[in-house]
Amino acid sequence: MFRLLTLAAGASMIAAGPAAAQRVTVSTGVDYSSGDYGTDTDTSILVIPFSLRASKDRWTFGASMPFISIDGSDSVVGGGGGPIVGGGNDTSSSRSGLGDLSLRGGYEIFDRNGAEFSVGGKVKLPTGSEEDNLSTGEADFSLGGEFALTRGDVTPFVELGYRWLGDPEGRNLRNGSYGTLGASVILPSDMVGIVSYDYSAASTGGIDDSHSLFGGLVTRLNRRLSLTGYGTVGLSEGAPDYGVGVLLSVRAKD
DSSP, X not given: OHHHHHHHHHHXXXXXXXXXXXXXXXXXXXXXXXXXXXXXXXXXXEEEEEEEEEEETTEEEEEEEEEEEEEEETTEEOOBTBOEEOSOOOOEEEEEEEOOEEEEEEEEEEEETTEEEEEEEEEEEOOSOTTTTSOOXXXXXXXXXXXXXXXXXXXXXXXXXXXXXXXXXXXXXXOEEEEEEEEEEEETTTEEEEEEEEEEOOSSTTSOOEEEEEEEEEEEOSSSEEEEEEEEEEOSTTSOSEEEEEEEEEEOOO
């Protein structure tokens, strides 16, 4: 979800033009996904994110906290970049509440002739309830970099990173890499299309890595308001079978 918020904010900036390079954006929406995530139980996850993103000059900062509702395997808990699977727990339950707080910072190293390279880091703080199985109860960290190349109305991009998961009691989690390969395209009527392939290493042994496809459409409703609709399709047992969502972003005054 945090990656989606970043992509949507970036795409709306493209649609709004260079004058919107410095801004504060508030976003919320609804995200629903379903799959077995490599377990023996189908699990559905509903996420309502609340996000704040600010950019100035070469710096970008963001914060996000979701409301989460999970119905399914107790091995699946909320995470800052998506659900975390681990612990070998074969019980099931329905639980809901506020999830973990994610904080992110990024710095654009260069932007020349349409080529951009930035680096960033994220920390997930365990503000969600471990008792209700909405959080691992431990902090997670990730570092990564993104390269984008704009040629006309098309901007291919690639993101690579690594995340370090905490060591919660009763869950044998492991660190791993993640990556995204995709492109955004400026369309008529102030719209931007986004497509990508996403990868995330499994957070525990015995579960397949997550491979999925993402497609979204950002529509600028007015000078400050944009709406994003999107869908995902899982390509592996470690990914949800499918996901759909909408995201509404409001840009504060310059």
